[in-house]
Amino acid sequence: MFRGSLPSDVQAILCSAASTWGGRDIYVGCSGNFTVERALASRGDYALHGCDVTIYSSVAGAFLAGDDFRLEIKDTRFDWLAPYIQTGEGKAATVFLASRLVEGMNANGEIKNNVYYERMTRAYRAQFPSLHEKTCQKILALKMRLKSYFNGDVMEFVDMTPQDAAFVVYPPFYAGDYTNMFKKLNLIFDWDAPTFGELDDAALETLYEKVTSKSRWLFGTDTPQEKYADFLIGLARTTNRGVPMYLYSNSGEKKIVQPAQKIEVVTNARLGEGMQIGEKLTIAKLTYSQFQALRSQYMNAFIRPGQASEAYAALVDGYLIGVFAISTSPNPAQAYFPDHIYLLSDFPVAPTSYPKLSKLVLYAALSKEAIRLFERVARKRIRYLYTTAFSNNYESMKYRGLFKLHNRTEAGPSVTDPYQKKFKINYEAEAGKWTLADGLKLWKQKHGETSQYADKNYQD
Ligand SMILES: C[S@@+](CC[C@H](N)C(=O)[O-])C[C@H]1O[C@@H](n2cnc3c(N)ncnc32)[C@H](O)[C@@H]1O
Known part of the structure; x- marks a missing residue:
């Protein structure tokens, strides 16, 4: 369900930059799947703060920060989920799993009239108790925890961040992308959804200005940013058709990651110039x-x-x-x-x-x-x-x-x-x-x- 996590090479570049940030709290804007936070936590003992606007990230962020999260079921067709949302990890697991359940719904919340989805939804519901249990165990086993999580706009979050802290952000490549992705979950659940602005090009420009005013910073984007050319520390394109990622920061060494494809030499003779084609x-x-x-x-x-x-x-x-x-x-x-x-x-x-x-x-x-x-x-x-x-x-x-x-x-x-x-x-x-x-x-x-x-x- 969740798109936009960071490839491991990009995580390595980020962690190497962060290793020079000596004891500063790290604020991560647009947490998404918390890949940035998880990568950092696996390599050092950082005090991490997250922020995002979707139900998916916010229910997880609240759990990771030890906060309460108000989650109620507003679509009565899903009342059967109520027993699963009694604990923080239970709420997070239910929202993650519901991402699959809503595949059988169209954008207005109507159940799709489609035999495939009907079967999938039935099977998913039958397996829900064990899936939920397993997902809760996985969430509880996560080593990473947050010092705080902000359920709101990254623009407010960056303003709230102390100037001498470190700030990392990997904003969405397409404005509105994530809002659409989680629309259907918002039809099922009632929660304290924040108001926020779409991160279009103009908003991103402002965001980068705010981010780069912090004492240590890093941001990632899919388009080169002329204005920050001197701060380009990483360029990563991990697959042949993959989107390139540009990483800008005021710390860290310059690194480049390019795709390497595995090849095996084929030693068979080949038809060549002047050769007559054969019979079989x-x-x-x-x-x-x-x-x-x-x-x-x-x-x-x-x-x-x-x-x-x-x-x-x-x-x-x-x-x-x-x-x-x-x-x-x-x-x-x-x-x-x-x-x-x-x-x-x-x-x-x-x-x-x-x-x-x-x-x-x-x-x-x-x-x-x-x-x-x-x-x-x-x-x-x-x-x-x-x-x-x-x-x-x-x-x-x-x-x-x-x-x-x-x-x-x-x-x-x-x-x-x-x-x-x-x-x-x-x-x-x-x-x-x-x-x-x-x-x-x-x-x-x-x-x-x-x-x-x-x-x-x-x-x-
Ligand atoms: C590219 S993803 C981040 C991926 C994340 N760093 C990870 O590796 O898992 C972008 C995230 O930005 C969030 N987002 C979009 N607009 C936002 C806003 N105005 N304030 C905060 N977060 C926002 C989306 O919900 C999405 O989770």
């Missing part, structure tokens, strides 16, 4: 590190990498000719094609003498043999492949003919985002229409011509 098309499962190595080598650098569920090599007579990967993560195509698998990426090796080698990779991905492999991963029947091309052209040359256009949206191009292309084009194709053997034959008939300018293989 096969597919073989790749490990994730092998997939990452091949993707880094061959996939168009302007395609944003995604997380694959499984990846496969396509080989002809044992020579690697390309790679394709699938994803079973939920995606919008589910609504149109419940029995589809998402083709996350597909690319040929290069250079070769075959300008349409990328289509042979698709013939392999669409084969009966590939479908059997996909079904093992997806644990359901697969009848369609669905994929997305990002292209500056109206059609993707690679998918045209083999896939049918499902829909197309026009977005870019963007000068700042190199990944953004003019069109986002979704394609679908009936899967398993040929065997690998027939697929290779068909490809040879239709697309098997060679050319000395073959390195222009279409990848988008």
